[in-house]
Amino acid sequence: MMKSYKDMFIQEIITTYPYAKDFFNTMGIPLKSSQETLMGYINNLDAIELEHLGIEHKEVYEQFEVFMQHMEEIKKGIRLNVESITILGGYNKLGEKEKSAITMHKGEIICIVGPTGAGKSRLLADIEWMAQKDTPTHRQILINGQVPPKEWRFSLEHKLVAQLSQNMNFVMDLSVYEFIQLHAESRMVDHPSQKALEIIEQANLLAGEKFDLETPITALSGGQSRALMISDTAFLSISPIVLIDEIENAGIDRKKALELLVKKDKIVLMVTHDPILALMGEKRLVIKNGGIYKTLTTTKQEKDNLKNLEEMDQILFRYREQLRKGETIDWLH
Numbered sequence: 001m002m003k004s005y006k007d008m009f010i011q012e013i014i015t016t017y018p019y020a021k022d023f024f025n026t027m028g029i030p031l032k033s034s035q036e037t038l039m040g041y042i043n044n045l046d047a048i049e050l051e052h053l054g055i056e057h058k059e060v061y062e063q064f065e066v067f068m069q070h071m072e073e074i075k076k077g078i079r080l081n082v083e084s085i086t087i088l089g090g091y092n093k094l095g096e097k098e099k100s101a102i103t104m105h106k107g108e109i110i111c112i113v114g115p116t117g118a119g120k121s122r123l124l125a126d127i128e129w130m131a132q133k134d135t136p137t138h139r140q141i142l143i144n145g146q147v148p149p150k151e152w153r154f155s156l157e158h159k160l161v162a163q164l165s166q167n168m169n170f171v172m173d174l175s176v177y178e179f180i181q182l183h184a185e186s187r188m189v190d191h192p193s194q195k196a197l198e199i200i201e202q203a204n205l206l207a208g209e210k211f212d213l214e215t216p217i218t219a220l221s222g223g224q225s226r227a228l229m230i231s232d233t234a235f236l237s238i239s240p241i242v243l244i245d246e247i248e249n250a251g252i253d254r255k256k257a258l259e260l261l262v263k264k265d266k267i268v269l270m271v272t273h274d275p276i277l278a279l280m281g282e283k284r285l286v287i288k289n290g291g292i293y294k295t296l297t298t299t300k301q302e303k304d305n306l307k308n309l310e311e312m313d314q315i316l317f318r319y320r321e322q323l324r325k326g327e328t329i330d331w332l333h
């Protein structure tokens with residue numbers, strides 16, 4: 001059954017479904033926020049004006065309903081269901097065959113470790129592009145055990161992968177709130193303004209130094225913009241796969257950041273040199289000479305040691321804070 005918007009207040013329609021305005025703008029009868037019901041508004045439209053448009057009052061509503069149903073379908077359609085990704089091995093830089101197949105599932109965190117220049121970013125890029133033996137590594141990526149349809153690789157709508165890279169450069173002249181709200185609207189989420197506030201609140205929990213809604217995005221520090229993008233990805237990205245390149249240098253609460261991203265039922269692949277992050281993952285792919293050299297499963301002992309590492313990290317955190325505040329470092333016992 002079609003949802004009815006007849007008795008909804010226009011104000012509510014606009015805040016819940018901002019794209020509803022587009023329908024009326026295109027018709028040349030712009031919708032203005034008010035406490036009137038939609039049907040009341042439509043019935044009060046000037047009959048002569050509608051005659052010029054070649055449409056009757058009743059038809060305005062009928063066409064609006066069809067438009068909204070179409071938008072709902074688009075919203076549903078762009079959510080791809082990814083249960084697993086499989087990497088079919090290619091060749092390393094020495095031309096040697098790589099480990100044959102590695103499969104990762106929804107909800108898992110997989111870390112990618114290895115020395116500088118080993119090929120970690122290349123692996124992320126292969127996944128991002130859904131390589132089909134057509135990159136320097138000759139790897140092949142399967143989604144849900146199958147070769148993904150060609151159009152997925154190049155489609156903007158079917159964005160399978162969200163990438164959080166090391167540098168975030170904003171050039172737009174917008175406040176944090178305007179920027180995130182625009183993004184939420186473009187994602188066609190319900191209640192975009194509310195969602196934007198939630199995203200900014202969460203970002204502030206990750207960032208060391210807080211920022212407010214009015215802060216221009218160009219004025220955010222590196223850490224703050226990373227925090228904002230992580231929160232934005234966690235709440236707005238419909239991509240089922242998240243690739244993260246070295247979150248540890250961002251000066252944000254990296255453990256919270258990861259928890260935020262992982263809660264959302266995604267497959268997270270993360271390049272990291274940080275032992276705490278690496279041990280939070282279930283698996284580690286070790287890269288050497290451009291190839292996946294081995295796969296390690298985080299052991300129980302490593303998970304137990306994670307607690308010790310976190311305590312050590314807390315101590316270092318306190319020292320860092322003392323340094324930042326210009327204090328002398330008191331030796332902790």
Ligand SMILES: Nc1ncnc2c1ncn2[C@@H]1O[C@H](COP(=O)(O)OP(=O)(O)OP(=O)(O)O)[C@@H](O)[C@H]1O
Nearest residue numbers: 091092093115116117118119120121122136137290
């Ligand atoms: N299997 C491969 N065959 C051929 N070239 C490769 C292969 N793997 C990686 N390369 C190339 O090696 C170079 C270094 O790889 P990459 O940038 O991925 O390293 P990295 O581990 O991310 O390094 P860093 O830690 O410094 O960021 C890149 O030019 C990449 O395209």
